[in-house]
Structures are given as C-alpha cells and as structure tokens.
Amino acid sequence: MRLLTVTMATAVAALLAVPALAHDFKVGAIEVEHPWARATVASVPNGGAFMELNNTGKEADRLVSAASPAAERVELHTHIDDGGVMKMRQVPAVELAPGATLKLAPGGLHVMLLGLKEPLVKGKTIPLTLTFEKAGAVTVEIEVQAAGDAKAAHEAKHHDHEHEHGDHDHEHEHEHEHKY
Numbered sequence: 001m002r003l004l005t006v007t008m009a010t011a012v013a014a015l016l017a018v019p020a021l022a023h024d025f026k027v028g029a030i031e032v033e034h035p036w037a038r039a040t041v042a043s044v045p046n047g048g049a050f051m052e053l054n055n056t057g058k059e060a061d062r063l064v065s066a067a068s069p070a071a072e073r074v075e076l077h078t079h080i081d082d083g084g085v086m087k088m089r090q091v092p093a094v095e096l097a098p099g100a101t102l103k104l105a106p107g108g109l110h111v112m113l114l115g116l117k118e119p120l121v122k123g124k125t126i127p128l129t130l131t132f133e134k135a136g137a138v139t140v141e142i143e144v145q146a147a148g149d150a151k152a153a154h155e156a157k158h159h160d161h162e163h164e165h166g167d168h169d170h171e172h173e174h175e176h177e178h179k180y
Helices: 002-021 150-157
Strands: 024-027 030-038 047-055 061-067 071-082 085-090 094-096 101-104 110-116 125-132 136-145
Touching: 024 136, 030 125, 047 061, 047 094, 061 071, 094 101
Parallel strands: 030 136
Antiparallel strands: 024 030, 030 047, 047 101, 047 110, 061 094, 061 125, 071 085, 071 110, 125 136
16 A cells, blocks of 8 residues: 555656646746747857747736846847848737737747857757746746757748748848837
8 A cells, every 4th residue: 555655656746747848838827838949050149949828818918028048138029021021120029818829930929049158059958038027937948959850840831931041140131129
C-alpha cells in the first residue's frame, strides 16, 4: 500500500511538470503557446520571436511591452505593404480581444530582438518577459529552432509575404516611430 502511495505521488508530480515541458505559459487570462525564434549567425544583429497568444477571458487585453536579457532592445513589430515593398514598423501594443487567438508569426506581428548580445543558437532557449496591460507580466522561454525546422517551415508557409532573407536583417526599409 505504501509503495502504491509513493508511486501515485511520483506520477502526480510528473504530471504537474508537464506544462513546463509543453512550452506553454499563462498569466491571468492570457495563454502563451509555443514561443520560438529562428537561429541566427554572428553577423546578424537582430532576431524575431514568434508565438500564439490566447485571451481566454471576457475582457480585452493588450501586450504592451517585451524585454529580454538576450537583446539590447525588444520591440513589438508588424509588417506592412507600402506600395509593394514590405516594411517593418514598431507598434505601441498588440490588441487581444476577449476569447481571441492571435499568432505572432513571420511576416506579421512579432517580437523583435534588437542588438542581440550573442547569436541565437538552435536548441537553446532565451527568456522573454511579456507584459500585458491587465494580465500582468510573464516570463516565457523562447525555443531557438533552425530555419529549416518543421515548425518554422510550417509557419513560413502560412505567411507567403515574408522576406526572402528571413526575419533578422531589418536594416533596409526599417522604420521606427519611437515615442520617448
């Protein structure tokens, strides 16, 4: 009987650890699913972070900022088509309607990691703190994947307006509207 109790306690502990392994995070009514980034090389100073945000609540919320010790600056960005030229622009916040799911993905809304302190290496993780207006802050672990990984390829297929050079070389046509 005692062995059964110990075995059950071990099984429950293992099940409680699964959410951390599942690569999903939650703060208030906001669920952050599978945050990831593409690996970079030393010559590329910037990177993008992508994820799915689910607002399970009955009130709208907004992602208002992000921060990471892996980069000098972290900004919320979107891509826009300006006369046939894809341009990246910083946005002040990302709106999350009640009950809505929003993908932050290549070629659309995403988190921009500017001035990487070291290259993003496949298989490593980096911390990223997301701050929501109502739900508060949550630190997620960004899983770094190779550009050819199945998840990255799957995401890119659904965003055919993505730049040929990937998400990291944004010095051309990169427009910022900073408000200090």
